Amino acid sequence: MIKFAIVIDKYLIGYSIWNSLYKDNNATIRTGPVYIGFQNYVTLFTKDKIFREAFKNNIIVALVTVPTSIILSILMAMFANRVRIGKGLVRVSFFYPTLLPMVAVANIWLFIYTPGYGMLGYIFNNNTWHFLTDPKAVLWALIVMLIWKQAGYVMVFFISGLQGINPELYEAATIDGANPTQTFWRITWPMLMPTTLYVMIITMTNAFKMVDHLYILTKGGPGNASNMLLFYVYQKAFDQTNYGMASAITVVVIVLLLIITCVQFFTQDKRTFYA
Amino acid sequence: MTAVPAEKKTHKAAWKMTPGKFFMYFFMYAFAILCLIPLIWLVRTAFVPRELELDMLAVGWTPTFDNIKRIWSMAPWGNYYINTIILVAGVLAAQFVTITMAGYAFARLNFYGKNVLFILFLTQIMIAADVLILPNYMTITRMGLNDTLLGAMLPFFASAMGTFLMRQTIKTIPYELEEAARIDGCNLFYMIIRIYLPLLVPCYIAHGLIAASYQWNNFLWPLIVINKPTKRLLTVGLAIFAQASEIGALWSDTCAATLLTVAPLLILFLFFQKRFIESFVHSGIK
Numbered sequence: 397m398i399k400f401a402i403v404i405d406k407y408l409i410g411y412s413i414w415n416s417l418y419k420d421n422n423a424t425i426r427t428g429p430v431y432i433g434f435q436n437y438v439t440l441f442t443k444d445k446i447f448r449e450a451f452k453n454n455i456i457v458a459l460v461t462v463p464t465s466i467i468l469s470i471l472m473a474m475f476a477n478r479v480r481i482g483k484g485l486v487r488v489s490f491f492y493p494t495l496l497p498m499v500a501v502a503n504i505w506l507f508i509y510t511p512g513y514g515m516l517g518y519i520f521n522n523n524t525w526h527f528l529t530d531p532k533a534v535l536w537a538l539i540v541m542l543i544w545k546q547a548g549y550v551m552v553f554f555i556s557g558l559q560g561i562n563p564e565l566y567e568a569a570t571i572d573g574a575n576p577t578q579t580f581w582r583i584t585w586p587m588l589m590p591t592t593l594y595v596m597i598i599t600m601t602n603a604f605k606m607v608d609h610l611y612i613l614t615k616g617g618p619g620n621a622s623n624m625l626l627f628y629v630y631q632k633a634f635d636q637t638n639y640g641m642a643s644a645i646t647v648v649v650i651v652l653l654l655i656i657t658c659v660q661f662f663t664q665d666k667r668t669f670y671a
Numbered sequence: 672m673t674a675v676p677a678e679k680k681t682h683k684a685a686w687k688m689t690p691g692k693f694f695m696y697f698f699m700y701a702f703a704i705l706c707l708i709p710l711i712w713l714v715r716t717a718f719v720p721r722e723l724e725l726d727m728l729a730v731g732w733t734p735t736f737d738n739i740k741r742i743w744s745m746a747p748w749g750n751y752y753i754n755t756i757i758l759v760a761g762v763l764a765a766q767f768v769t770i771t772m773a774g775y776a777f778a779r780l781n782f783y784g785k786n787v788l789f790i791l792f793l794t795q796i797m798i799a800a801d802v803l804i805l806p807n808y809m810t811i812t813r814m815g816l817n818d819t820l821l822g823a824m825l826p827f828f829a830s831a832m833g834t835f836l837m838r839q840t841i842k843t844i845p846y847e848l849e850e851a852a853r854i855d856g857c858n859l860f861y862m863i864i865r866i867y868l869p870l871l872v873p874c875y876i877a878h879g880l881i882a883a884s885y886q887w888n889n890f891l892w893p894l895i896v897i898n899k900p901t902k903r904l905l906t907v908g909l910a911i912f913a914q915a916s917e918i919g920a921l922w923s924d925t926c927a928a929t930l931l932t933v934a935p936l937l938i939l940f941l942f943f944q945k946r947f948i949e950s951f952v953h954s955g956i957k
Contacts, residue, residue: 409798494951496888499910653798
């Protein structure tokens, strides 16, 4: 049974690589897929501007959401751990976005960002903010939403990380007269390092996986200013029926994710050092 | 006796309110409220009388079910609910069987290539089904399962996360229990059911909550596989409903529909808040 599942899983990756070597789109419906070697990849990296833009957007989203989510969720975790008044409510308000589907999140944030009578436009009485239709603003607007959506999930890992720190360390620091800043940088931060490394991987892979909101909010637009690799796969395969190219993009995403995984394996030594 | 007051003192000293701490607390409380605003607004707009939907500061209105009643007749929400529940239940049932068996095999059995297989298995956590929409779609099409709930469920019948959780937990269960059962002439399946299942119940709850919320919220894959309107899931139905209504013109409709989609999970979460958060912690870090 398990072997079967594994075979299926690895077969799918092999299948994508296989398909990515074929020209398989509307033009080849009669003939069937035509073998073209690495032509799809060459086209992707040299000619396909949308691919390049989606790739760039994906990298930006990863580089921005990963550190911000981590910093914010460490603050949230420390607060949720210590707070005395309204602890349950604080945890609920931080965590509930995790349980919303991206489609629902997109609906809610569509209202927040709508010019004029949306929430931001209403509060600041401003009709000129076009967060979702301005090519310069759209990616950042979506990044804010993604951080809001994922920070609560990340916080949970840090809460468990914080609870794993030996309280004697803090007692010793208090006796030695350390101030809160020193305590954080000398105890909390290094002791959280294993959790942080783990969370980095989760948030990195999330940056590639979270695309559902694009379907509602922008469809990758305006132009392709908010397009992402996985959404581009969806567009190529199911709007344009270009399976060959879509397979090639899938392979690129898989390779990127594998690189991230390998980085985790290399940094794993540090984990044992701290643990 | 002298140690007790001293300890109390250090404890108090650690809790002294400095201006920096006060600012931090103030900031984080404000942030918590800020995080909550979208939810409050969603619930408010779903129940507000329609003519007040854009007046965010309106007061003195009585909550109404009109919005929900109106949208209920605009799309087959009942179907969406039933489909989603069938999908979640189907995936959970299949996963419970596969993760128990696979987890047991990885924890207790010795077979050729076990470690390599296990590492390969774990790569599924990184390269999740979300990324494999196209190859999955081509496979499902070839199997002729397009437009069926089974097709939407099939890629999720195995779960690396769940298998990992099971393996780790089974490893902590004393082997003597299994030995005793074997000596008493118990066969493998009967033993898993009688000895391991009861001990794995907390794991099933943890994995069940996570897998259920993942499946309930999944969107791109069911959107691709299922085209028939009556077979759609809640998330897909919601997306298509929101696309159909003119942007901005019908906030109360969109909000009522969104609330319908998220309410079951959110209500469950509000009641079992601790369980939920613990489950996410439990399965994530080992």
